[in-house]
Amino acid sequence: MVNSYELLREEYSHQKAVLQAADRIVLYGNSIIACILKTAVRDLGFTSECSVFDNGAFLEDTASLDRSERRTAVIACSARIRTRESMRRDAEVYFSGAEVFDFYALYFQWIAEVVRRDCDLSVLADTLRLCREERAIPNIDSINTLFCTLNCKECSNGIQYRTDRRRIDAASQMRHLKKLTDILPIAQCNFQGGEVFTDADFAAFVEAHAHDPRLAFLTVATNGTILPPDRVFSAMKNCGCMVRISDYGSLSVKKDALIERCAEFGIPCFTFPMAETWRKFGPYEKRGRTREELTAIRDQCCFGTHDLMFLDDRLYCCLRTLYGSAVGDTGEDVAANTLDLDAEVTEEKLLAFIRGDALWRMCDHCDHPMAAIRPAEQMGPQRGRT
Numbered sequence: 001m002v003n004s005y006e007l008l009r010e011e012y013s014h015q016k017a018v019l020q021a022a023d024r025i026v027l028y029g030n031s032i033i034a035c036i037l038k039t040a041v042r043d044l045g046f047t048s049e050c051s052v053f054d055n056g057a058f059l060e061d062t063a064s065l066d067r068s069e070r071r072t073a074v075i076a077c078s079a080r081i082r083t084r085e086s087m088r089r090d091a092e093v094y095f096s097g098a099e100v101f102d103f104y105a106l107y108f109q110w111i112a113e114v115v116r117r118d119c120d121l122s123v124l125a126d127t128l129r130l131c132r133e134e135r136a137i138p139n140i141d142s143i144n145t146l147f148c149t150l151n152c153k154e155c156s157n158g159i160q161y162r163t164d165r166r167r168i169d170a171a172s173q174m175r176h177l178k179k180l181t182d183i184l185p186i187a188q189c190n191f192q193g194g195e196v197f198t199d200a201d202f203a204a205f206v207e208a209h210a211h212d213p214r215l216a217f218l219t220v221a222t223n224g225t226i227l228p229p230d231r232v233f234s235a236m237k238n239c240g241c242m243v244r245i246s247d248y249g250s251l252s253v254k255k256d257a258l259i260e261r262c263a264e265f266g267i268p269c270f271t272f273p274m275a276e277t278w279r280k281f282g283p284y285e286k287r288g289r290t291r292e293e294l295t296a297i298r299d300q301c302c303f304g305t306h307d308l309m310f311l312d313d314r315l316y317c318c319l320r321t322l323y324g325s326a327v328g329d330t331g332e333d334v335a336a337n338t339l340d341l342d343a344e345v346t347e348e349k350l351l352a353f354i355r356g357d358a359l360w361r362m363c364d365h366c367d368h369p370m371a372a373i374r375p376a377e378q379m380g381p382q383r384g385r386t
């Protein structure tokens with residue numbers, strides 16, 4: 001039996017020597033992982049120039065792709081094995097002679113020694129090993145509140161149609177989450193609303209999740225309209241969270257203040273570029289496509305199986321299913337894509353759900369292709385279904 005804890009520690013001690021000797025550290029891939037690693041590298045005391053590299057170029061204007069003999073260490077920042085392998089091959093071309101490794105040992109060291117996340121670190125090490133092997137649930141969005149500061153016409157979660165606005169109790173959320181983590185660990189747990197910071201108890205919600213070592217990465221998605229109190233920043237810092245700000249231009253009135261406060265607390269913070277464009281799902285009604293057409297749409301759609309939405313005692317496959325439940329659809333398509341966490345959950349059921357075996361059914365409720373639309377357009381005084 002592999003001792004994941006010892007393995008990650010040994011890997012880190014080798015990587016530490018490499019990073020200390022490096023003239024520059026390259027974070028390969030413009031991802032949330034690179035954003036977290038940038039903070040981790042600095043917090044762990046590595047002082048060499050550290051830059052993000054993606055699509056053949058550095059993101060930072062100050063870094064350049066020279067072919068000099070600089071000692072370079074490359075950290076492949078992707079959760080996908082195949083992407084990391086391709087990064088490794090590319091790095092041999094762009095940074096010939098560089099040492100290339102993935103981010104797991106560094107991340108673990110940061111969580112254990114700097115963040116000091118309050119959870120069983122041996123179990124967390126096992127979680128990271130399974131994530132590295134892609135034997136984990138890739139992502140869930142854990143919804144903490146149905147309140148929002150905005151009233152977006154095209155909210156993909158259907159928040160605008162919720163009549164039961166409320167915050168979600170952390171104890172209940174954790175009880176249901178355990179049904180999942182007892183079977184498989186979760187690579188990324190993203191907190192989402194509504195607007196997460198409307199919840200006065202958000203710190204407790206985050207801390208409850210961080211105690212579970214079967215969750216590897218914690219991220220917080222905010223619309224940048226609220227600056228939460230310091231206790232929320234402290235909780236996010238102590239849990240190793242990363243903050244993802246959706247930039248809705250002038251609507252995100254607290255964006256700059258949030259970025260500044262995250263910097264003061266040493267919290268990785270990323271302005272999420274996807275928020276610059278939204279996709280319009282279209283009217284919530286069936287289009288009558290064939291199963292073959294729908295399967296192809298499911299396989300092409302960027303939302304697809306990457307968005308498992310977790311609310312109350314239910315897990316929804318794709319945000320369109322959550323939307324369906326928000327507008328009161330109790331039909332078979334929604335039922336086939338909803339996992340009842342109060343009922344028995346088997347590994348087989350969960351794996352089928354993660355693969356999105358029945359998701360094609362929901363795809364008939366969406367436009368394809370989806371039109372690009374202006375983000376966060378606000379609803380007028382008249383509310384109705386799209």
Ligand code: SF4
Pocket residue numbers: 297298301302303304305318319320321359362363364365366368
């Ligand atoms: S239901 Fe299908 S088409 Fe609609 S967002 Fe989900 S994966 Fe995409």
